[in-house]
Amino acid sequence: MKLGNMSVPGDCARISPILSRVGDKWATLVILVLSEGPKRYGVLRREIESISQRMLTVTLRALERDGLVSRRVLAEKNPPQVEYSLTELGESLIEPLFALCQWSALNVDEIERRRAAHDARAEGEEVG
Amino acid sequence: MKLGNMSVPGDCARISPILSRVGDKWATLVILVLSEGPKRYGVLRREIESISQRMLTVTLRALERDGLVSRRVLAEKNPPQVEYSLTELGESLIEPLFALCQWSALNVDEIERRRAAHDARAEGEEVG
DNA sequence: CGGGATCCTTTGCGATACTG
C-alpha cells in the first residue's frame, strides 16, 4: 500500500494514532454533527443522544487539542453560552469521513446478515 | 447531514456500531495490510509489529464474522498453514479507508504541531 | 505454525454530585 511517501505497514505506527482519533466513535459523531454548522454544547448533547456529558466534554477537549474543533465563548455570564465549530482542518476531514459513513450506511444490512449467518453456523457446529 | 436515506444524528445509532468496527484501530490495520493481498497469520503478525497475537486473533475472528475477511486452511498438519484474505465486501471498504489514511498521512504533522502548540499554551496558563 | 485459555493490568466510560 502506498500513501504518498508512506506505506503500510512501514509507517502505520505514525498514522495509527491519528486513525485512533479519527476512528474514535464519539469523535466521529461529534465531527459529523458539527459538519452541519456551529453548535452549542447543549445542542450537541441532545443531538448525540447516546453520549454522556462527560464523554462529550472529553471528546471536545481532545478534538480542540488536535485543532479539529474550535471553541468560542459567546457569553461569559449567566447563562453561559459556548459554541463549537469545525476548524478548516476539521472540515477537510468530513469528506473522507462521509465516504466512510456512506459505506457504513450502504453495508450495515449486509454485515448484519453475514454476522447472523456466521453465528448460526457456529451454533450448528457446537451441536453437531 | 444526509447519507442516502439516513441522517446524523437520526440514524447514527445504526451506523455507529459499524463505524466502531471500521474505526477500530486493529481492524483498520489488518484490512489495510490485507489489501496488499492474502497473507498468512504469521506474516500479518510480523507486518503489524505492535499487535499482540491475542488481538490479531480476536480481530481476525471479528472481521471474519462480519464477512470482511475470509479464512482458508492451506495445510491441516504440521506445520499448519492458514491464509487470510479480504472478501469482496472487505475490498469494497479499502477505497474509503484509503481516503481516510491519506488524510491521516497528509495531516499527521499538522495535527502534532497543533497539539504541541495547544499543550504549550495550556502550560503557560497554568503558571500565569 | 496457528492459535486457545487464563490471568492480570489498564483504560473507557457511565453515574452522580457539585459549581460559576
Add this chain to the structure above:
DNA sequence: CAGTATCGCAAAGGATCCCG
C-alpha cells in the same frame, strides 16, 4: 447552561503458558 471532580464497574488488551 456548560462544564469539573470523583467513584466504580466493565471492557480492552498485553503477557504468558499450553497444545495439535
